[in-house]
Amino acid sequence: MTSTPAPLTPVDPARLTEVLDGRWAHVRRAAREQLGDAAYAPVYGESMAEARARITRLTAQLATTGRVALGFPVEYGGDGDHGGSVVAVEMLAFADLSLMVKAGVQWGLFGGAVQALGTERHHAAFLPDIISFALPGCFAMTETGHGSDVHQLRTTCTYDPASQTFDLHTPHEAARKDYIGNAAQDGRMAVVFAQLISGGKGHGVHAWLVPIRDEHSDPMPGVTIGDDGPKAGLLGVDNGRLTFDHVTVPREMLLDRYGQVAPDGTYTSGIENETRRFFTMLGTLVRGRVSVGGSASSATKTALEIAVRYGDVRRQFGTPGEDREVVVNDYLVHQRKLLPALARTYALTFAQEELVSTMHDVQAADTHDEKAQRELESRAAGLKAVQTWHATQTIQTCREACGGAGYLAENRLPALKADTDVFTTFEGDNTVLLQLVAKGLLTGYRDAFGSLDGWGRAAFVAEQVRETVLERTAARSLIQRLVDAVPGRDDDVPFTDRGWQLKALEDREKHVLDGAIRRLRGSAARRRERQFDVFNDVQDHVLKTATAHIDRVVLEAFVAGIERTTDPAARALLDRVCDLYALSTIEAGKGWFLEHGRLTPTRAKALTGAVNDLLKELRPHMRTLVDAFAIPDAWLNCAILREEEGRQRAMAEHDAALRAIDRELAAAG
Numbered sequence: 001m002t003s004t005p006a007p008l009t010p011v012d013p014a015r016l017t018e019v020l021d022g023r024w025a026h027v028r029r030a031a032r033e034q035l036g037d038a039a040y041a042p043v044y045g046e047s048m049a050e051a052r053a054r055i056t057r058l059t060a061q062l063a064t065t066g067r068v069a070l071g072f073p074v075e076y077g078g079d080g081d082h083g084g085s086v087v088a089v090e091m092l093a094f095a096d097l098s099l100m101v102k103a104g105v106q107w108g109l110f111g112g113a114v115q116a117l118g119t120e121r122h123h124a125a126f127l128p129d130i131i132s133f134a135l136p137g138c139f140a141m142t143e144t145g146h147g148s149d150v151h152q153l154r155t156t157c158t159y160d161p162a163s164q165t166f167d168l169h170t171p172h173e174a175a176r177k178d179y180i181g182n183a184a185q186d187g188r189m190a191v192v193f194a195q196l197i198s199g200g201k202g203h204g205v206h207a208w209l210v211p212i213r214d215e216h217s218d219p220m221p222g223v224t225i226g227d228d229g230p231k232a233g234l235l236g237v238d239n240g241r242l243t244f245d246h247v248t249v250p251r252e253m254l255l256d257r258y259g260q261v262a263p264d265g266t267y268t269s270g271i272e273n274e275t276r277r278f279f280t281m282l283g284t285l286v287r288g289r290v291s292v293g294g295s296a297s298s299a300t301k302t303a304l305e306i307a308v309r310y311g312d313v314r315r316q317f318g319t320p321g322e323d324r325e326v327v328v329n330d331y332l333v334h335q336r337k338l339l340p341a342l343a344r345t346y347a348l349t350f351a352q353e354e355l356v357s358t359m360h361d362v363q364a365a366d367t368h369d370e371k372a373q374r375e376l377e378s379r380a381a382g383l384k385a386v387q388t389w390h391a392t393q394t395i396q397t398c399r400e401a402c403g404g405a406g407y408l409a410e411n412r413l414p415a416l417k418a419d420t421d422v423f424t425t426f427e428g429d430n431t432v433l434l435q436l437v438a439k440g441l442l443t444g445y446r447d448a449f450g451s452l453d454g455w456g457r458a459a460f461v462a463e464q465v466r467e468t469v470l471e472r473t474a475a476r477s478l479i480q481r482l483v484d485a486v487p488g489r490d491d492d493v494p495f496t497d498r499g500w501q502l503k504a505l506e507d508r509e510k511h512v513l514d515g516a517i518r519r520l521r522g523s524a525a526r527r528r529e530r531q532f533d534v535f536n537d538v539q540d541h542v543l544k545t546a547t548a549h550i551d552r553v554v555l556e557a558f559v560a561g562i563e564r565t566t567d568p569a570a571r572a573l574l575d576r577v578c579d580l581y582a583l584s585t586i587e588a589g590k591g592w593f594l595e596h597g598r599l600t601p602t603r604a605k606a607l608t609g610a611v612n613d614l615l616k617e618l619r620p621h622m623r624t625l626v627d628a629f630a631i632p633d634a635w636l637n638c639a640i641l642r643e644e645e646g647r648q649r650a651m652a653e654h655d656a657a658l659r660a661i662d663r664e665l666a667a668a669g
Helices: 013-035 048-063 082-095 097-117 120-132 274-283 286-311 332-364 370-401 403-407 413-424 430-443 462-469 476-484 498-526 531-536 539-563 568-588 590-595 601-627 639-667
Strands: 137-140 156-160 165-169 177-180 189-198 201-211 223-227 240-244 247-250 315-318 325-327
Touching (some): 013 332, 013 568, 013 601, 082 286, 082 332, 097 120, 097 137, 097 189, 097 201, 097 286, 097 413, 137 177, 165 201, 177 189, 189 240, 201 247, 201 274, 274 370, 286 332, 286 370, 286 413, 286 601, 286 639, 332 370, 332 539, 332 568, 332 601, 370 403, 370 539, 403 413, 430 539, 476 498, 476 539, 498 539, 498 568, 498 590, 539 568, 568 590, 568 601, 590 601
Parallel strands (some): 137 189, 156 189
Antiparallel strands (some): 156 165, 165 247, 189 201, 223 240
């Protein structure tokens, strides 16, 4: 049932760090060197006002480092490095999540929208001040009554040819812009999304640059600003509410890369279809979603480092015949808590690296590749959902693994829990995002992403869809060879056979997809009158399809990451970690594999034994695996690590002194 690979040898964590840091290793190193001191460490016990003041000060300080301009055009002091800008945000998440969100709003969402949706005149007029933080801004999309359904926003912006201005208006309370970062305190301008109306005709959602405060920080005429008040976490982020009462906006403030309004009110666009135009606009803003998923993984790594290091010094109970208690990391049940989560975190790190590389290449390309953009958006949606749910679950596990100490604010874990909880619902609710993934798999074209129309009439041809779904994402030829080499009888294949692992997740994805297609067809036949019911009848199956797809994609990314590893000892360790990710994923879905005959009861029991064997093998390397994250101690700012490791050193010194006395006494006869 299992193979017996060569025993693992000690690994220099730096060799793993080289692999994990990936394509943008230089950005990660610079962040550790430039920002890795106590000034950027999390602070505990602040009031909301104190936290906001500190984060605003740090944001302004961050603007002077040059790190915030990575993704902006070279002519404005940037590097044109789209991937580097995401990695820079991920690194901030290790230090302070409020700072990460504040920076993400200013330079990712606000600045990114001006860059992506505006034209040269907007860039020249506003990007320099956005980059320097002289112009703090907001990204005003979400409305109180509309979360994920951005296409149906109720705020209107109506053009008047006589004055050559737009009239921006909030028609009712549900259309209020809500949860807007930078709005409550610092923002002076907002990118506002609203329905464009000209000549009595609607042209869909567009974006405008709208001043919301004057030079004295007072609200502009017609703009009402509210404060969302205390939140569960992210105290340093000034989330607020914006309402517009017939605010006059000059025609030139329309961010008109994808839709233009002439002085006489004539609307033109290079993309005639309104839905396609809408999703093209949103697609340019995918960087925010990629950043949230990566930042969630940064928080997860921080929690795991705290829990693993604490578990190496925290003792519980003794063993018969010994007078010393056992460190908790030596207990299998504790390893069950932390090591599979650590393996999944490694897997998601490689998947994030691949996603960021894809995003960078798509956005840096000279020509627009709609298929590549569509695949990027789908992958970003799925990984963001998986990464943020993994963060929520793993940080809670780490909190419990640290016992009462994990509940103290000084030990970082409560703040990590509170600050990341919202990640599952902002930049897209995770359940909705998984539906986007599934719709992309089932329809193959973006127009279906934002609408339930078409589910009944789409030609769901299983073989055609399967070819799209199973397109390899990384190390394509290697993965295909591994899968093709798997023997016909699963019972004869070791669990650690990489081809068997890949094939198991691939087979599940194909089967779940085919089942979803059959159910959609059946539902469509029964409910021809309501397309909503067609989809709603199979929504549970559709979500399983998306999850199975992401599990397979993540494993392929891990395999590709191992293939890039040159150090033999590091590669061998990553092989074992990849085994644990794959087998713990299959074990978690054991019910499905048993139900569908992919595992026999005997083999299913043996699978649990194989996972336990991997845990024992990886136990000596737990500290190495978290040290490879290379998180500066100042960013951890965790009291139990300082105290427990200090006590551990003191105990070791005390024991060494006793042994020295014993040796002296023995020598004296």
